[in-house]
Amino acid sequence: MTRYLEDVRVGEEIPALVRRPSRLQLFRFSAVTWNAHRIHYDRDYAAEEGYADVLVQSHLHGCYLMDTLLAWAGAGAHVVAFGWRNAAVAVPGDTLTCTGRVVDVSSEGEVSCELEERNQRGELCAPATATVRLERRARGGGADG
Amino acid sequence: MAEHTRESAVEAAFERVQAAVGKVATRHHLGPVGKVAAARFAVACDTPPTLLDEDGLPGGRVPNLYLSSVLGWDAGRHEAELRLDGTGGDVLTDLPLTGLRLMGVGQELTFGRPVLPDTDVLMEMSIDAVERKEGRSGVLLLVTVLRRLVDAASGEELVSCRERFVGR
Structure with a gap:
């Protein structure tokens, strides 16, 4: 899927991406990022720190929001x-729901977006901003999605 | 740790970190970015399969947040050498942050050209800023770490990442 600049409007909603992190996902994300902090896999340690369970990594929140952006803009979009x-x-x-909207479209082809991730209680877990450069539709060409 | 001892440690860390602001602290040659490692990152993130190509990469590129999410690029330390919280021997080790318990609270990134697998990468790290704040549980530091990731062959900047940490 490619999203073209001409098809984007200020105020356009970026479709929601819903993620339900599991302990298994947190373990695998810690492993692949070489993050050995116990707060992400050791429930006893997390309890000592005052948390109900192990914590979703800061970077994984960022990845959920980045994936939300690319699921809308297309994998080939240049962030x-x-x-x-x-x-x-x-x-x-x-249950973490990531949403967003377009806040600006520049004549140079850059699209500014605001995104956010909220939990099942509606609490804001992570606000985000993004600027992505989209291709222009080739003259005489058509959209593919 | 008694509260006054903890606060003294944070104050001492503030002086140390402030003295290091703006100075490049470390340079690491990370080597070529592995295609499989980058694809594993996408899998671990649960990136939608519709975004991934036959190599498991979004648009044939290394995932945008991969380089700034990985905390260690070498073999690391033996368990006995890690701190009680499990950290140590990661990319932050060479910065003057000893004694602080750090929690990442977000990143601000700018991207150059997309990073392709096998790109040979160098990383520079420095302390960009430090602020002292009064939090609910006492004094804390807000430390901003700057990471610049560049193409080792051309010197072209690939990613610039300002990451904020709360230090207690």
Whole structure:
């Protein structure tokens, strides 16, 4: 799927991506990022730190939001800038819903978006911003999705 | 740790970190980015399969957040050498953050050209900023770490990442 610049409008909603992190996912994400912090896989340690369960990694929140952006923009879209902030913790079993909207479209072909991730209680876990460069539709060409 | 001892440790860390702001602290040659490792990252993120090509990569590229999410690029340390929280021997080890318990609270990234598998990568790290704050549980530090990831062959910047940590 490729999203073309001409098809994007300010205010357009970015479809939701829902993620339900599991302890298995947190273990695999820690392994692949070489993150040995116990807070992500040791429930006893997490309890000592005052948490109900192990915590979803900061970077995994970012990845959920990046995937939300690319699921809308297309895997080949060139992300120019991206940022997120961890506002609340999440634990395995939470339902994290990532949404977004287009806030600006520049004449140079850059699309600015705001995104956010909320849990099942509606609490904001991670706000994000992104700028993505989209291709223009080839003259005489058609969309493919 | 008694509260006054903890606060003293944070104050000492503040002086140490502040003195390091703006100075490039470490340079690492990460080597070529492995295609399988990058694809595993996408799988571990649960990236939608519709975004992935036959190699398991989004658009044939290394996932955008891969380089800034990996915390260790060498063999690491033996368990006995790790801190009680399990950390140690990661990319932050060479920065003057000893004694602080760090929690990542987000990143601000800019991207150059897309990173393809097998790109040979160099990483520079430095302390970009440090602030002292009064939190609910006492004094804490907000430390911003700058990571620049560049193409080892051309010197072209691939990713610039400012990551914020709360240090207690």
